[in-house]
Amino acid sequence: MSRRDEPAAAHAESSATTASLGRLLPPELLPFFDAAFVGSHVLYGEFVYRLALQVVRETGLEGAMREAGSAREIALRAELEAGRALVPLDGMLRLLAARGALEELPDEAGARYRSRGSLPALDPAPVREEQRRREPSWMPAYVLAETVARDYPAFLRGEVTGEEVLFSPRRLRLWIDYFSNDNGLYAVNNRVGAVAVEQWLPRPGGVILELGGGLGSGALALLERLEAAGRLGAVAEYRFTEVVPAFLRRGEQALQARFPAASGLTFGALDMNRSFAGQGVAPGSVSVVYAVNTLHVAHDLDFTLGEVIQALEPGGRLVVSECVRCRQPSYAEFVFSLTEAFRSARLNPLYRPAGGFLTPGQWQAAFEAAGLVDVRFLPDIARIHEHVPDFGVAAIGATRPA
Numbered sequence: 001m002s003r004r005d006e007p008a009a010a011h012a013e014s015s016a017t018t019a020s021l022g023r024l025l026p027p028e029l030l031p032f033f034d035a036a037f038v039g040s041h042v043l044y045g046e047f048v049y050r051l052a053l054q055v056v057r058e059t060g061l062e063g064a065m066r067e068a069g070s071a072r073e074i075a076l077r078a079e080l081e082a083g084r085a086l087v088p089l090d091g092m093l094r095l096l097a098a099r100g101a102l103e104e105l106p107d108e109a110g111a112r113y114r115s116r117g118s119l120p121a122l123d124p125a126p127v128r129e130e131q132r133r134r135e136p137s138w139m140p141a142y143v144l145a146e147t148v149a150r151d152y153p154a155f156l157r158g159e160v161t162g163e164e165v166l167f168s169p170r171r172l173r174l175w176i177d178y179f180s181n182d183n184g185l186y187a188v189n190n191r192v193g194a195v196a197v198e199q200w201l202p203r204p205g206g207v208i209l210e211l212g213g214g215l216g217s218g219a220l221a222l223l224e225r226l227e228a229a230g231r232l233g234a235v236a237e238y239r240f241t242e243v244v245p246a247f248l249r250r251g252e253q254a255l256q257a258r259f260p261a262a263s264g265l266t267f268g269a270l271d272m273n274r275s276f277a278g279q280g281v282a283p284g285s286v287s288v289v290y291a292v293n294t295l296h297v298a299h300d301l302d303f304t305l306g307e308v309i310q311a312l313e314p315g316g317r318l319v320v321s322e323c324v325r326c327r328q329p330s331y332a333e334f335v336f337s338l339t340e341a342f343r344s345a346r347l348n349p350l351y352r353p354a355g356g357f358l359t360p361g362q363w364q365a366a367f368e369a370a371g372l373v374d375v376r377f378l379p380d381i382a383r384i385h386e387h388v389p390d391f392g393v394a395a396i397g398a399t400r401p402a
Contacts, residue, residue: 206287
């Protein structure tokens with residue numbers, strides 16, 4: 001749809017998507033994807049689209065797109081730092097083409113893009129204020145995207161790194177607000193993951209190892225879900241790990257404040273790109289390895305999955321809750337493709353052809369290639385994509401063979 005700024009069209013899209021999800025989602029997930037969530041999803045997509053238009057104009061890319069070209073050719077014409085700019089630029093070009101602002105020309109070597117004339121001049125501010133009026137819990141996502149957009153031109157020109165844009169000390173408050181269960185956008189991954197672990201927990205009395213626990217919102221959602229179900233006692237130990245020291249400290253504080261009497265909570269640093277055993281995780285010592293929006297930035301996914309399998313006991317389960325790559329460009333790519341870890345994974349032609357998010361099929365192929373079995377999805381995202389092509393949340397589980 002090229003005119004998402006029309007309120008009637010946006011409302012019709014939200015209503016149709018909500019109705020489809022009502023038929024396709026299992027009952028336990030329906031509360032997470034109600035009309036308010038879907039309406040916010042549509043609004044945020046429009047907001048990021050308008051920010052991308054701003055970035056393209058401010059970077060001087062309009063002139064570079066008058067003639068058809070690949071993302072690399074357009075980057076070179078605009079004198080961008082191609083090594084850094086290529087992945088996020090490709091994402092923005094796909095987004096603008098999906099919205100009808102650019103013409104996409106199929107080519108054997110990959111997509112080529114050409115402007116249809118002057119780009120639309122759409123102000124993001126009215127969308128932000130409409131979101132604030134309807135559902136203010138999404139505002140941390142708006143603040144983050146708007147902050148990133150201001151520095152995007154400098155990043156694309158090679159004047160600043162993505163890590164400086166996103167993770168400088170002055171930006172810590174952004175992440176505290178964003179990686180929170182009070183953020184309506186981010187919380188859904190934590191909640192879907194929590195349902196999956198509750199359903200797929202292999203046995204009582206096991207140990208859960210969380211990778212990339214961040215600021216603790218994923219662990220909080222999971223432990224609260226188990227507590228509400230009367231199953232918190234099924235977890236003998238919850239090992240919360242995070243590689244960023246500031247995140248680890250805040251995650252530990254949040255979990256200890258919420259579960260002060262929990263004796264099985266432990267905290268420590270763990271780098272998923274290094275040997276788990278060398279960091280204190282004994283082989284076969286874990287019942288569940290859990291991660292929310294973490295494994296897609298593993299530098300070498302094959303290596304990390306191998307370490308996960310070594311850590312799991314026979315019959316133990318890996319559960320990840322991830323933003324999955326959809327048939328349409330994801331608004332999350334606008335922010336996270338600035339990071340080196342997102343862009344620069346070790347590639348595999350079968351299931352890791354590019355950095356960033358993976359499709360459901362790629363996750364299944366990667367898990368099976370590593371030797372995991374009984375790969376399952378919550379919800380059935382392949383079926384959902386037939387009706388809602390931009391649905392981008394799923395938990396994926398798989399088992400170490402017994």
